Amino acid sequence: MSTPEIQALAGQLAAAHAGRSTLAELPAALVPADEAAAYAVQLATLAERGSEAAGWKVGSKSHDGPIQGAPLPAEGVSMSPATVERGAFGVLGLELEIGFVFGEAFEPAARPYSDDAVMAGVQGMVATIEIVSSRFADWPRTDKLAQLADLQNHGALIVGEPVPYQAAFPFLRPPMRFSLDGADLIQGTPANPAGDPRRLLPWLVNHWTGLGRRVAPGMVATAGSYTGIYFPERPGVYVGEIAGLPPVRLTIA
Template sequence: MSAGFDVDALALLFVEARGHRAKLDVLPEDTRPADADDAYAAQEATLRALNADIGGWKVGAKTHVGPIHGAPLPADGMHKTGARLSMQSFGKAGLELEVAFRLGRRFDANSGPYSDEDVIAAIESVHAAIEVVASRFAAWPDVEKPWQLADLQNHGALIVGEGVPYDTAFPFVSPAMTFTFDGAPLFEGVPANPAGDPRRLLAWTVNHSVSRGLAVERGTVLTAGSYTGIAFPAALGTAVGTIEGLPAVEMHFA
């Protein structure tokens, strides 16, 4: 970590912001993550301060060949399809439709490294998922990138649909899909993940986790980036994501 960076103080700020539904403005100088290493340390400190188990990971990349970044997701923020969530608890909340993968084996801490083939062979099921994107920062999205990464990569909640067994024939690069909110479309155009095939993100996630001393438990869900961009519902209602070949996923803002 950077010299003088108080990771535990930043984690406490995040925890207090979550608990009080508050938004952070400018961070005190000694709590400002300068780079990805600081941000990842802050993610882990935040989960420790929350006393939260890891229920999943979010991972993404801005381009097909660009750098990969991820964040562990608190287990209590993982929900089954049909979940009812308070929109107010997130402040400004965005919705993304994603493909998620559930792993059927454990990867031990401090093991590996693992190849793409190792991790893909461990996929137990594939799911449609809706991520609620939310920030603890008042100025989001106009916030320094390491600060966003430290804030669990702007994670609010993850709603995971029922799964189907992994099939190599599934069109992971651009599956057909619809994403609606109270029946109105949340995106138009051709769905595409900026990372390309999201399976390329999975081994990075496992290796990142175990290299930092964090086991990846059997049943962990990895959600691998939006196909629809981000949409911001203006009112309460129901989001439904349908990805061809997968059971639909649904969530309700109440």
Template sequence: MNPTQDTPQAAHEQALAQALLQARRSASPTDVLREQAQLTPRDAASAHRVQQAQLALAGEAIGGWKVGAKSADGPILGAPLPASCVHASGATLARSNFIVTGIELEIGFRLGRTLAPQARGHDDAALAAAFDRMVVTLEVVDSRLAGWPDADKLAQLADLQCHGALVVSHGVPFDAGYPFLAPTASLSFNGRSILPAQVLNPAGDLQRLLRWVVAHAGTMGLTLHEGQIVTAGSYTGMQLLHEPGVVRGEFEGLPPVELTLA
């Protein structure tokens, strides 16, 4: 049974959502969980409700989703992305808007049609029909939690899984034969390569991640809308940037993506 707004659990979730939203708006980390440990999400379902509460408090629509896993059969984690945080390639974002400025290079998928909760197929054929285009994305990783990255993992999930912004390239038609596990990539900052020695998405089969998003959104009673982007995990780990500059990322055969941090 889901908690209602008059239960202590719901009040805790609403208070955490408010604190995280305020930290996002002020670009200043919150100590709320050190001061009120009872606000820490008790499980993933609670963390997901805090995610939704933040968007509701902000009056934000969902512009996309992030999803990932640390191994091919490990647990999947995901979060909705506020529409105001999703940008086209070439965007300029102020570093002062973020507490942490980490960069991850990812592959994302565009929904070519709207999927209502009651009308979703979860098999690979349905996914191939629903996700019509592939894109390259740069995710700005950020955290509103004091003590990050050592903050409670469920609290990080509640904090939109450390999402700051998403910059999205032009798309190309979905190709199930693309070498998703370990494609050839480049990632640079101010013209200098910041690509790690290993370029690999540890999640393995990315369609498993897409199935999770479809099922999870259905469980939450959420419609997945045409045009939303699902970005499916980092190939480069997180690269911390400490100064202004231009980030450029590319996977062989896909359009490049570029972000200016001012």
């Protein structure tokens, strides 16, 4: 995938976001050939939108599987309580997650940061609600690398109040509740497919700094859904409550 093709796809994704529209099937030349191309499109999309990264989403489909992520445009990251218009998104799904707040900076470096160094830089933890969305009309059938290029299907992130990082927190199966106007939405036992989400953070820091970017204090990494994806059928107040963390609230109007 050449630089002009990266820029072309990024321009289309940025225009679709601005116009609240979706893209039809991509020409073969614009489908990323590999992860490196998809990540290049992510960065080009931020530039096309005139945005900076305020944080990231990062995840894995299994306890020891490969990790992927995407930067989160600053204008789409809001503190709880927040309100969004349903019409601002074509696809709109909700995920209840745990996020981590960095308290130290990580600069691009000649060598990868160790797991211990990364975790020493984590200052806080938060409950988050990620809005999952897509700029593609055929989502979720869209090519997986095209989805990765499209900020890994990111729409927006709502961030709860942070508390200090707790190494002893039960990250594998924390008690939690996700509700709509007081009615439970979670069925079954909440669990993160990545297992302990902390394993994702060293990859993220080394991925981002490896792209020549800086991890700044205050940036948030939301680290995978514990509740699957819920597609709202009506407006209302969605509340995520994770034991030990302040709740996160999102109103869909």
